[in-house]
Amino acid sequence: MNGEGNSGPVFADPITADILLSVNGDERPITVDTRETLLDTLREHLDLIGAKKGCDHGQCGACTVLVDGRRVKSCLTLTVTVDDREITTVEGLAVDGALHPMQAAFVERDAFQCGYCTPGQLCSAVAMVREVADGWPSAVTADVSGPAALDDDEIRERMSGNLCRCGAYVNIVAAIKQVGS
Amino acid sequence: MRPFAYERATDVRSAVAACVAGTADGAGAVYLGGGTNLVDLMRLGVVSPGVLVDITRLPFDEIEETAGGGLLIGAGVRNSDLAAHPLVRRRYPMLAQSVVAGASGQIRNMATVGGNLLQRTRCSYFQDVSKPCNKRVPGSGCPARKGDHRNLAVIGQSEACVATHPSDMAVPLAALGAVVHIAGPGGSRQVPMPGFHRLPGDAPERDTVLEPGDLVTAVEVPPLPFATRSRYRKVRDRASFAFAVVSVAAALDLEDGMVRDCRIALGGVAHIPWRAERAESALRGSPATEAAFAQAAAEELAGTTPLPHNAFKVPLARNVVVRTLLDLVEAP
Ligand SMILES: Cc1cc2nc3c(=O)[nH]c(=O)nc-3n(C[C@H](O)[C@H](O)[C@H](O)COP(=O)(O)OP(=O)(O)OC[C@H]3O[C@@H](n4cnc5c(N)ncnc54)[C@H](O)[C@@H]3O)c2cc1C
Ligand code: SF4
Ligand code: FES
Ligand code: FES
Numbered sequence: 001m002n003g004e005g006n007s008g009p010v011f012a013d014p015i016t017a018d019i020l021l022s023v024n025g026d027e028r029p030i031t032v033d034t035r036e037t038l039l040d041t042l043r044e045h046l047d048l049i050g051a052k053k054g055c056d057h058g059q060c061g062a063c064t065v066l067v068d069g070r071r072v073k074s075c076l077t078l079t080v081t082v083d084d085r086e087i088t089t090v091e092g093l094a095v096d097g098a099l100h101p102m103q104a105a106f107v108e109r110d111a112f113q114c115g116y117c118t119p120g121q122l123c124s125a126v127a128m129v130r131e132v133a134d135g136w137p138s139a140v141t142a143d144v145s146g147p148a149a150l151d152d153d154e155i156r157e158r159m160s161g162n163l164c165r166c167g168a169y170v171n172i173v174a175a176i177k178q179v180g181s
Numbered sequence: 182m183r184p185f186a187y188e189r190a191t192d193v194r195s196a197v198a199a200c201v202a203g204t205a206d207g208a209g210a211v212y213l214g215g216g217t218n219l220v221d222l223m224r225l226g227v228v229s230p231g232v233l234v235d236i237t238r239l240p241f242d243e244i245e246e247t248a249g250g251g252l253l254i255g256a257g258v259r260n261s262d263l264a265a266h267p268l269v270r271r272r273y274p275m276l277a278q279s280v281v282a283g284a285s286g287q288i289r290n291m292a293t294v295g296g297n298l299l300q301r302t303r304c305s306y307f308q309d310v311s312k313p314c315n316k317r318v319p320g321s322g323c324p325a326r327k328g329d330h331r332n333l334a335v336i337g338q339s340e341a342c343v344a345t346h347p348s349d350m351a352v353p354l355a356a357l358g359a360v361v362h363i364a365g366p367g368g369s370r371q372v373p374m375p376g377f378h379r380l381p382g383d384a385p386e387r388d389t390v391l392e393p394g395d396l397v398t399a400v401e402v403p404p405l406p407f408a409t410r411s412r413y414r415k416v417r418d419r420a421s422f423a424f425a426v427v428s429v430a431a432a433l434d435l436e437d438g439m440v441r442d443c444r445i446a447l448g449g450v451a452h453i454p455w456r457a458e459r460a461e462s463a464l465r466g467s468p469a470t471e472a473a474f475a476q477a478a479a480e481e482l483a484g485t486t487p488l489p490h491n492a493f494k495v496p497l498a499r500n501v502v503v504r505t506l507l508d509l510v511e512a513p
Contacts, residue, residue: 013184014184015184015185015187017187034184034187034233035182035184035223037220056224057221058217058221058287061285064287070261070290071286071287071290072287072291073217073287073288073291076215076216076217076220076288076291077216077220077291078187078216078220078233080187081187081213081216081235081237124286124287127286128286131261135265136264136265137270137277137281138281139278139281139282139421144274144277144278144281145267145270145271156421157420157421158286159286160285160286160420160421160422161284161285161287161422162285
């Protein structure tokens with residue numbers, strides 16, 4: 001198949017692209033290596049260190065950000081692909097210094113311990129509540145053709161892409177339920 | 182990761198041309214969908230393309246009704262949008278269920294229908310460039326056969342490779358006889374499933390019938406009125422966010438307690454989404470009873486050739502087929 005195997009580096013130099021990146025409402029022109037992921041661009045070049053690198057393989061959700069309002073894993077997103085998209089990181093959830101309701105609920109419900117997974121949980125939860133409002137089904141929705149409620153089972157299933165090594169899950173579910181209902 | 186050039190395709194013809202051209206020094210080009218599999222494999226060094234042709238801006242991100250009452254699903258449709266589509270949910274519940282049973286919310290927002298069909302095996306040796314693997318490096322050997330193969334194939338595998346195809350979505354598509362639309366350097370063609378994916382044989386490096394430069398543009402799901410009574414059931418090692426150990430997609434057409442028609446396909450058991458044609462023909466015209474379901478499953482699974490650590494998949498598959506069919510009989 002095309003492009004397979006390790007033929008070794010044929011290009012001596014990295015290949016770069018000049019793009020305009022829109023993050024949390026700010027447009028920033030930057031030059032990126034085509035290999036760079038959005039997670040690395042945010043953390044290493046834009047000083048936005050909210051999104052975390054847990055696994056770098058799409059398995060933990062610590063790097064979750066929103067692209068055009070949808071939650072994605074920034075560790076599997078190449079920066080060069082999102083140049084005219086609207087990116088929101090955890091730093092962009094609060095408005096005018098006031099916590100986003102999801103952030104406030106996480107504080108109130110004690111929905112974290114070390115906090116490493118929290119930025120990803122927050123971005124994921126904000127988008128997930130909207131997915132439910134838009135009527136998207138999940139794997140635990142009994143009738144896939146009908147709407148879903150935001151009960152504990154639905155929240156757990158829909159948040160399964162976000163792991164928490166501290167096991168704060170019970171309070172995370174409570175916080176999301178508080179916001180969603 | 183090897184440096185690569187990035188090209189954003191704006192129409193099908195230029196996408197195919199860019200993919201065929203590759204690089205001047207002969208390094209290949211590959212299409213980039215959501216990147217959830219490709220970027221990971223590039224980071225692991227399993228694939229090292231010289232050019233990525235981004236196809237996510239091509240105008241094939243729509244789901245349209247076909248004249249006969251089926252659906253034409255653009256290859257760029259994101260997995261979440263496929264599962265959320267009202268007609269998919271109403272007409273083909275097993276298809277919507279299979280998509281939401283896969284990966285996580287974030288990954289489904291990124292993953293495309295084309296990329297999902299073409300995702301590579303999760304065999305651990307394939308993903309580990311320090312190990313031999315016939316699929317990654319043809320002729321280097323298959324350590325899975327004597328090593329870790331608990332999650333690998335029990336039917337249709339070869340001496341060269343015992344990998345499974347990991348897609349959930351492909352299982353109901355195989356059951357439905359979906360047709361893959363392809364645009365290639367030599368023109369367009371259509372390939373019905375399950376014939377799109379290949380058994381490994383002595384060329385496990387080829388997962389599908391695609392030739393270099395071939396672009397999947399759409400997947401057409403034929404009309405199947407009785408698929409409103411269909412279900413996808415997935416068994417995995419944890420409750421969510423895990424690949425299938427075994428899965429079943431089934432649709433039943435019942436009349437007076439008899440099976441008039443049915444569709445059954447299995448996931449997690451083979452190098453391809455496995456259409457259970459023997460079970461289907463055993464069931465047509467038989468009573469819709471547990472005994473008949475068990476008999477049909479046994480006929481299908483008589484052809485299995487499990488390995489020492491995955492023999493459990495055979496009774497598991499039988500039980501999941503029977504349970505899923507019984508659920509469909511009991512469904513309102
Ligand atoms: C942590 C994790 C868990 C997962 N769990 C599951 C699971 O439980 N069930 C499941 O089914 N899947 C699972 N997946 C896999 C996921 O479904 C696939 O990675 C995804 O569907 C691939 O789609 P993509 O658009 O991102 O493909 P890409 O990664 O962009 O591409 C995959 C391959 O397809 C090729 N390609 C893409 N589009 C086209 C096209 N139109 N024509 C020709 N070639 C094309 C690419 O060149 C590449 O070789 C999981 C993935 C991750 C990372
Ligand atoms: S089963 Fe296939 S993919 Fe796995 S090691 Fe063997 S050849 Fe490679
Ligand atoms: S760092 Fe992206 S999912 Fe773990
Ligand atoms: S709070 Fe520590 S990982 Fe979740």
